[in-house]
Amino acid sequence: MPMTRTYRDGRMLYDARYDRWTVWDLYAKPCPLHCGEAFDLKVGQHFLPCRIEMDCEWFIEFSNTKFYLHPDVSYWIRVR
Template identity: 65%
Template sequence: MGESCTMSKTDRWDVWDVYSKPVALHCGECFEIKLGDHFLSCRIEMDSEWVIYLSNTRFHLHPKVSYWIRVE
């Protein structure tokens, strides 16, 4: 898998730390998100707010929290 980086909310979720400037995520993009000590595959989507899907389970992303992710 690729680089580990953080994801944070502006108007949309941005990936930063490994890039010279934030890179916005778009609906349907897949990556791995760190939960506890593990990285799990997920997909980001826009419902009434930004959510991720992990194996058909939807999780709402807290807008004031940054998340560690891995992208290819």
């Protein structure tokens, strides 16, 4: 019997008070993200596996490609 994976979608928003990105709509209260956490980020109509990191600014890494996050934008993510 094939194993089915359960995914949950939520939004990732920047919280300037703590200089941190948080996940909304997945848990009872907003959940902060930490460097190295992995999830899927929606790019266009597709969810791509990535991880969040911090240098001088927060960014997403997709297999050796950096995507800098804009604090005024919310991003759709998917977690397993």
